[in-house]
Amino acid sequence: MPIKFQNVSYTYSPKTPFAFKALEDINIEIHEGDFVAIVGRTGCGKSTLIQHMNALFNPSEGSVIIDDFNNDSDKKKRSKKVKDLRHKVGMVFQFPEYQLFEENVEKDVAFAPKNFGMKEKEALEKAHEALAKVGLGEEFYARSPFELSGGEKRRVAIAGILAASPSYLIVDEPTAGLDPSGAAKLMGLFKEIHEAGTTIVLVTHDMDLVMKYCNRVIVIDNGKVAMETTPNKLFDIEVEKYSLETPLLLSFTASLIKGGLPINENQVTSISELAKEIARVKKK
């Protein structure tokens, strides 16, 4: 089932002199099985938007429907089972490592499944599974999360979300501050999780990641949806208008076309597809 935003607006500090409308009339749908990117310049409203998906924020106007949960601006219409919703929709904040709090890694990761009703033993099994997924073995179980490296802390925090087996995984700039190999590993993990059936919403600035991993992209500008498209169309549009960069693959493709190769740009969704296109036009 989908996540549906229906005419959603959100105002910070309403009815005060500091009132600020961060979202305006958002109408989008996240489909089951999507790996969708939410992009746009800093301050455009991405984090505000995604926090409506697990009811950390309630809309000021409109409603967000997450499966059978109605996160409505009208309190009377709003669904009550917030805990079930948060079990279903896992949210990884930017710099989730700041949310670690238990004395050891194993307890920290087991916290969510326990909180969602699992017995101790089962929660620990889930924690071990999740830690294995993020590449942290037994030797980490008893360590304090606070004495790990930055990248390890982030992996522990992400394992804590995965341990609850969410149906939707929302990740807010997960690769921010990671080195390229750390970022690639993390994206590889999200790809695996997606292939195993989890719907993923990725907030990012990195258009190369969008190109490589996502099937759909939603561009937010100034609290509004500026466009919805597929990643391979990102060079048709003036992405720079939204402080975004054209994905490297597409700017390279554009240079090849400009240089005289009659490549069909619609075919270019990955490096291997581009290679096939080059081979095709060269054969002629």
Ligand SMILES: Nc1ncnc2c1ncn2[C@@H]1O[C@H](COP(=O)(O)OP(=O)(O)O)[C@@H](O)[C@H]1O
């Ligand atoms: N607690 C807050 N109070 C008032 N304004 C806020 C608050 N949090 C964010 N904003 C403003 O709302 C806008 C959207 O913020 P945010 O959703 O964090 O953007 P993004 O994640 O795209 O960088 C920004 O202009 C930001 O300054």
Ligand SMILES: [Mg+2]
């Ligand atoms: Mg943000």
